[in-house]
Amino acid sequence: MKKIIRGKVFKYGDDVNTDVIFPGKYTYTVKDPKEMAKYALENLDPDFAQKVERGDVIVAGKNFGCGSSREQAATCLVSAGVGAIVAISFSRIFYRNTINQGLPAIVLPELVRVVQGGEKIEIDLDAHRITLRDSNFDFPPFPQFVMGILRDGGLLPHIRRRYV
């Protein structure tokens, strides 16, 4: 995980669910994360996979990632290059999945309100600060435990390092 994330913003609304992030029809057949990236947000923003660049940030409304427990909804975004997601709130299992995939999911309603989409954004995870159009926004630091998983690049590498 990079500590500084730099990119442009993709803005979406409330209740973006896992069926639009990564459709159910691919969940047992598409296994390669690179291929998963091609279907990222297919049912919400069909051009997303073409437009997204490494380090770009998704900014969305409330309950991002609601629906199925499918982890590929997080994997496909990581693989597509998404550096972080900022939302008003996240669905619980999706939140866990992002952390477990090493993708920072940040709850920061103040930022969501002022973002339009397309602008440049920078996130410093250690300083827990987001910079947007010369304004700074602070977010609460991740619990130590979660930061440990993020730092190791996700749960599996984290377990590999520590437990097994």
Place this chain on the structure above:
Amino acid sequence: MSQTFAQKALAKKVGRKEVTPGEILTLSPDRVLSHDNSADISEKFSSLGAEKVWDREKIVIVLDHCVPAADSRYATNHTIIRDFVKSQGITNFYDINWGICHQVFSEEGFALPGSLILGADSHTTTYGAFGAFSAGIGRSEMAGIWATGQIWLRVPESIRINIEGSFPPGVYSKDVILYIIGDLRADGALYQSVEFAGEAVRKMGISERMVLCNMAAEMGAKNGVVESDDKTENWLKGKAKGGYEPIYADPDARYARVLSYNISDLNPQVACPHTVDNVRSVEEVEGKSLNQVLIGTCTNGRIDDLQIATRILRGKRVADETRLLVFPASWKIYKEALKRGVIEVLVESGALIMNPGCGPCLGAHEGALAPGEVCLSTANRNFRGRMGCKEAEVYLASPATAAASAVEGRITDPRRFRPQNLTEKSN
């Protein structure tokens, strides 16, 4: 300190008297469930360098999401799982001839009061109907549990939902939970533990309580739970895999919210495209033409659901322009339905009886929709693309509304047919 169900259930797992909402605990579940995603989980497990699973008795695997395999990729997926199960000596394995994971897990007596159950499926919340603390997790986490037996969980805040009154004819637990989700919205219980209580819940059978807890996931809840009682005891007799110890919330526990609903005047409810919380009274959407009606899934594919449907379908025909697909939730239910003559009534009405499994619920398989088509389903989710096509529309309702709508070929208030009271139901 007085504690909620969630606090007590999690405290017990870490050997403490009490825990506080917000705390992060590392603990070991009593049982874990996975389905067709076990192939991917097994690959993640192997990538950890682990050789043997932490406890082969505690792992339950049910093949249900795409059974029988739709094509050779799905078939290969199943093969990977069978090989893994064999090499690990996992005994609680249920191949494609059992049914939907949540139904099979319950029927086989793994869902026990007071136990901690985690599943790599968002509707793992279902086992709250038996007084268990059960929640969904992701695949990597499941691989981590298989390897280490451990996971981190945050102690949730709790919401108490009291459901009072009695069921009017034609209104079922599906209508109640749809109404509540419409009221609280899709994030109304985010991260929280939902305790369903009250007179109406006590009167519900196990199958109806399963509907409530299954759909708690659709308001963002971590888990949903109904306190176990003598109905639970009776249901578990001869089924329970091992002993158990029920857990009850303290009467003066602290809740983030306490809500009350009286259902005595409730109408049948319908969730409209494309979100589960887009809920209307059936009168508001009556008349919408339907290409397909689906009765089944882990929400409403049990024997009582099929019986409710037959009360409406007996001696009637499914409308010409409409397809009715019925998926009993398990083979046990299928056999029971055969015995009770339910299958015959359904077949005579023109319904297609499909093999137990998830079927078209997640759009991976048989019964998918074409662009522009409209389906009314007894499932729990209607997101865009859910049934395999993003230009299709999915409405959600009870089995009674589904059956009435199949006869008319359009969304129909089941009370136009012979109204049936819930008390006639057998579980």
